[in-house]
Amino acid sequence: MRGVILHAPGDVRVEERDDPTIIEPTDAIIRVTATCICGSDLWPYRGVEDVHDAVMGHEYVGVVEEIGADVRTVKVGDFVVGSFWASDNTCEICRSGYQAYCVHRVLMGTLGTQSERARIPLADGTLVATPGMPDDDLVPSLLAASDVLGTGWFAAVAAEAGPGKTVAVVGDGAVGLLGVLAAKQLGAERIIAMSRHADRQALARRFGATDIVEERGAAGVARIKELTGGLGAHSVIEAVGTQESMMQAVHSTRPGGHMGFVGVSHDVALPGDDMFMAGIHLHGGPAPVRRFLPELVRLIWDREIDPGQVFDLTLPLDQAAEGYRAMDERRATKVLLTV
Amino acid sequence: MRGVILHAPGDVRVEERDDPTIIEPTDAIIRVTATCICGSDLWPYRGVEDVHDAVMGHEYVGVVEEIGADVRTVKVGDFVVGSFWASDNTCEICRSGYQAYCVHRVLMGTLGTQSERARIPLADGTLVATPGMPDDDLVPSLLAASDVLGTGWFAAVAAEAGPGKTVAVVGDGAVGLLGVLAAKQLGAERIIAMSRHADRQALARRFGATDIVEERGAAGVARIKELTGGLGAHSVIEAVGTQESMMQAVHSTRPGGHMGFVGVSHDVALPGDDMFMAGIHLHGGPAPVRRFLPELVRLIWDREIDPGQVFDLTLPLDQAAEGYRAMDERRATKVLLTV
Numbered sequence: 001m002r003g004v005i006l007h008a009p010g011d012v013r014v015e016e017r018d019d020p021t022i023i024e025p026t027d028a029i030i031r032v033t034a035t036c037i038c039g040s041d042l043w044p045y046r047g048v049e050d051v052h053d054a055v056m057g058h059e060y061v062g063v064v065e066e067i068g069a070d071v072r073t074v075k076v077g078d079f080v081v082g083s084f085w086a087s088d089n090t091c092e093i094c095r096s097g098y099q100a101y102c103v104h105r106v107l108m109g110t111l112g113t114q115s116e117r118a119r120i121p122l123a124d125g126t127l128v129a130t131p132g133m134p135d136d137d138l139v140p141s142l143l144a145a146s147d148v149l150g151t152g153w154f155a156a157v158a159a160e161a162g163p164g165k166t167v168a169v170v171g172d173g174a175v176g177l178l179g180v181l182a183a184k185q186l187g188a189e190r191i192i193a194m195s196r197h198a199d200r201q202a203l204a205r206r207f208g209a210t211d212i213v214e215e216r217g218a219a220g221v222a223r224i225k226e227l228t229g230g231l232g233a234h235s236v237i238e239a240v241g242t243q244e245s246m247m248q249a250v251h252s253t254r255p256g257g258h259m260g261f262v263g264v265s266h267d268v269a270l271p272g273d274d275m276f277m278a279g280i281h282l283h284g285g286p287a288p289v290r291r292f293l294p295e296l297v298r299l300i301w302d303r304e305i306d307p308g309q310v311f312d313l314t315l316p317l318d319q320a321a322e323g324y325r326a327m328d329e330r331r332a333t334k335v336l337l338t339v
Numbered sequence: 340m341r342g343v344i345l346h347a348p349g350d351v352r353v354e355e356r357d358d359p360t361i362i363e364p365t366d367a368i369i370r371v372t373a374t375c376i377c378g379s380d381l382w383p384y385r386g387v388e389d390v391h392d393a394v395m396g397h398e399y400v401g402v403v404e405e406i407g408a409d410v411r412t413v414k415v416g417d418f419v420v421g422s423f424w425a426s427d428n429t430c431e432i433c434r435s436g437y438q439a440y441c442v443h444r445v446l447m448g449t450l451g452t453q454s455e456r457a458r459i460p461l462a463d464g465t466l467v468a469t470p471g472m473p474d475d476d477l478v479p480s481l482l483a484a485s486d487v488l489g490t491g492w493f494a495a496v497a498a499e500a501g502p503g504k505t506v507a508v509v510g511d512g513a514v515g516l517l518g519v520l521a522a523k524q525l526g527a528e529r530i531i532a533m534s535r536h537a538d539r540q541a542l543a544r545r546f547g548a549t550d551i552v553e554e555r556g557a558a559g560v561a562r563i564k565e566l567t568g569g570l571g572a573h574s575v576i577e578a579v580g581t582q583e584s585m586m587q588a589v590h591s592t593r594p595g596g597h598m599g600f601v602g603v604s605h606d607v608a609l610p611g612d613d614m615f616m617a618g619i620h621l622h623g624g625p626a627p628v629r630r631f632l633p634e635l636v637r638l639i640w641d642r643e644i645d646p647g648q649v650f651d652l653t654l655p656l657d658q659a660a661e662g663y664r665a666m667d668e669r670r671a672t673k674v675l676l677t678v
Contacts, residue, residue: 092570093594101594101618103569230442231431246611255432255440255624261615268611272585272604279440279624285594285615 003115004056004320009047012321017055020111020119025070026088028123030062030080034143035114036311037323037335038084039173040264045324048266055112056320058084059146061139062118062339064127071123078129081297082120083289084108084147089125099125099290114320116339128293131301138300140308140336144178145296148334149307150289151262152178152239153296156186158260158283159235163187168224169209170249171239172200174310174334175262177207179237181307184208185299188235192227194220194248200333203309217244224252232257238284241265247274255279262287311336342454343395343659348386351660356394359450359458364409365427367462369401369419373482374453375650376662376674377423378512379603384663387605394451397423398485400478401457401678403466410462417468420636421459422628423447423486428464438464438629453659455678467632470640477639479647479675483517484635487673488646489628490601491517491578492635495525497599497622498574502526507563508548509588510578511539513649513673514601516546518576520646523547524638527574531566533559533587539672542648556583563591571596577623580604586613594618601626650675 003017020029036059044051064078074080087094087102094102106121120126134142141149152175161167161183169179172195183191184207192211193204201212213223224233232254238245241263250270253259261284275282299305313332315323316339323335342356359368375398383390403417413419426433426441433441445460459465473481480488491514500506500522508518511534522530523546531550532543540551552562563572571593577584580602589609592598600623614621638644652671654662655678662674 092568096595098595098618229431241611241615243611256435256437256627265611265615268614269608270611270614272580272582272607272609275607275609275621276580276600276604276624279437280622282614282621283619285618288595 001116002317003112006044006051006054006056008052009045012045012056012324014318014320017115020117022066022068023119024121025068026122026124027068028064028071028074028120028127029066030060030118030120031065032060032062032113032116032118032339034139035060035337035339036143037320037327037337038147039175041324042328043264043266045328055115056109057112057114058107058109059143060113060118061143061146065117067123073124074127074129079133080127080129081142081145081293082127083150083293085286086121086126087290088122089290094125097288097291099288100286114317114337116317126290128297130297140311141300141306142297143336144307144310145293145300147289148174148310149178149296150292151175151287153182153292154287154289155179155237155239155260155262155284156182158258159237160258161186161188161235164189165234166190166192166228167235167237168192168194168233168252169237169239170194170245170252171263172197172204173239176237176239177203177310178307179239180204180209181207181305183235183237185305192224192233206309217248220248221251228254234258239263241268243268246270250274250278250280253278253280257281258283260284310334314338340455341656342451345383345390345393345395347391348384351384351395351663353657353659356454359456361405361407362458363460364407365461365463366407367403367410367413367459367466368405369399369457369459370404371399371401371452371455371457371678373478374399374676374678375482376666376676377486378514380663381667382603382605384667394454395448396451396453397446397448398482399452399457400482400485404456406462412463413466413468418472419466419468420481420484420632421466422489422632424625425460425465426629427461428629433464436627436630438627439625453656453676455656465629467636469636479650480639480645481636482675483646483649484632484639486628487513487649488517488635489631490514490626492521492631493626493628494518494576494578494599494601494623495521497597498576499597500525500527500574503528504573505529505531505567506574506576507531507533507572507591508576508578509533509584509591510602511536511543512578515576515578516542516649517646518578519543519548520546520644522574522576524644531563531572545648556587559587560590567593573597578602580607582607585609589613589617589619592617592619596620597622599623649673653677
């Protein structure tokens with residue numbers, strides 16, 4: 001089968017790989033129908049993470065082609081969505097809602113879903129089947145649920161977005177934009193998107209943003225304070241992962257408020273005294289997408305949300321290299337690869 | 340009146356100060372009957388914080404001697420306990436339970452309660468009157484409520500200690516020990532005190548600790564994991580404020596668990612990738628003691644808890660310098676000063 005290989009920073013190729021096979025009786029093999037490129041794929045692409053000759057991709061939707069002897073909840077022919085962490089969904093950590101930390105977890109990126117087929121470990125605990133074969137226009141949204149929507153949703157839940165709350169969102173990438181959508185769905189009263197790109201501002205507004213703040217850093221914090229009676233937002237979503245964005249989020253949160261952070265941190269150090277004096281609730285990390293998947297699939301299936309709008313470039317798998325370039329050069333927010 | 344002055348690191352004296360007077364109509368003047376020395380007073384005493392010729396002390400109980408024209412809920416003759424932050428208890432932040440961040444807050448340490456009298460700003464929002472004059476043996480416990488008990492309690496609440504939970508406590512000072520007491524009161528199933536001092540271990544057990552761990556750092560984390568099926572504690576209280584203790588607490592908390600940190604941070608930097616991968620809830624800072632005071636006073640008055648046991652040295656105010664030395668040299672956990 002064909003699949004994406006990152007040979008070295010900047011060097012992405014689609015090449016022949018071995019077809020995956022059932023290894024464990026809890027595995028499923030899926031024919032990937034759509035996959036995508038994640039903001040986090042740009043870290044190795046840019047050489048920030050030292051990665052060579054690696055399979056790529058951890059987001060996927062597709063059709064089950066084969067199941068192991070112990071798989072019970074999905075069957076051959078099902079259309080499925082799964083998380084970027086495979087999880088058993090039965091261990092104590094999974095049952096507490098933290099499937100990204102399942103004691104048997106497998107990082108899907110190590111298996112590489114930017115490919116024609118993929119082995120899904122722990123299929124029962126990882127995959128959610130849709131009620132039937134989706135209409136074509138639902139596929140991008142279902143694919144978004146696999147990571148960016150699930151991650152934005154987790155950030156909004158971690159930030160305790162909800163009725164009566166003012167939510168600020170730091171980061172206007174796909175995750176930040178879907179954090180806006182999640183905050184809206186969770187009932188937030190006011191949603192402030194921090195963005196200086198007209199197209200992303202427009203999408204943020206379509207997803208439910210009520211205010212746009214273009215300033216960053218200390219000026220961004222000052223503007224959030226100004227919009228919130230000097231107190232700061234109740235809930236802040238951080239979806240970037242840099243020192244500036246993290247501190248912008250910390251200082252934009254009111255004392256006793258909640259910050260959900262899902263930007264993969266690189267070279268970030270949170271000063272202890274800032275964290276002590278801020279008095280905020282901080283929660284984040286790799287999103288336990290599987291916790292939210294059944295509800296997200298339902299919302300998409302019933303056309304209550306349309307997160308697929310974050311994809312602004314669609315390419316065939318063979319043109320993955322162009323997809324990476326487009327995201328790296330910020331010509332695209334999120335690239336969908338059809339298989 | 341007499342009061343403690345820190346002239347320079349290591350140089351504590353009890354000297355004549357002006358008597359406090361009503362400045363704002365919301366003030367009260369109290370005759371301090373007991374005050375104490377806080378672990379955080381040791382930072383300037385040791386020169387870690389650069390402080391000279393400053394009044395000291397922020398914990399207090401006493402009798403109201405005079406009230407401003409606008410004071411409604413406490414009256415002359417009342418025995419009162421107050422928080423180390425004066426707060427109006429009516430602003431939006433106070434109403435959300437974060438009185439330590441009241442928009443009108445005043446840090447009591449800037450007024451200095453290691454003295455015969457003290458001005459209490461925002462008396463209605465800061466002070467809680469006891470049902471009557473307390474028996475002498477209740478005074479240490481009521482004094483503890485002013486800071487160390489309220490702080491340990493907040494840490495346990497921030498760590499979401501409760502039924503079915505395993506709670507680990509990093510730090511065996513007064514706050515850590517009262518964190519044990521709070522976790523017990525909140526219904527925790529198992530409480531692991533991290534301490535290598537026999538006397539503090541004994542007090543931790545009296546307060547409700549079920550296990551003692553003597554190891555620190557990575558070895559301490561490994562021991563907590565061992566005691567919790569490899570997962571880490573549900574709830575971790577951090578009551579020290581150093582880099583080692585903070586990271587010990589972070590790594591002792593299971594994914595999705597809660598860490599409450601109340602040790603005043605000095606030279607701490609939390610690595611972003613550690614915080615991201617840990618997947619914990621982090622909450623802490625200066626405790627909003629006033630939120631808990633009515634309940635704490637009730638528990639003490641009804642003799643359901645006896646937090647005053649943390650005081651292991653009682654001296655008259657005039658011997659404050661010896662009290663500072665005893666705490667600095669770790670000859671005492673917590674020093675009560677009678678006035």
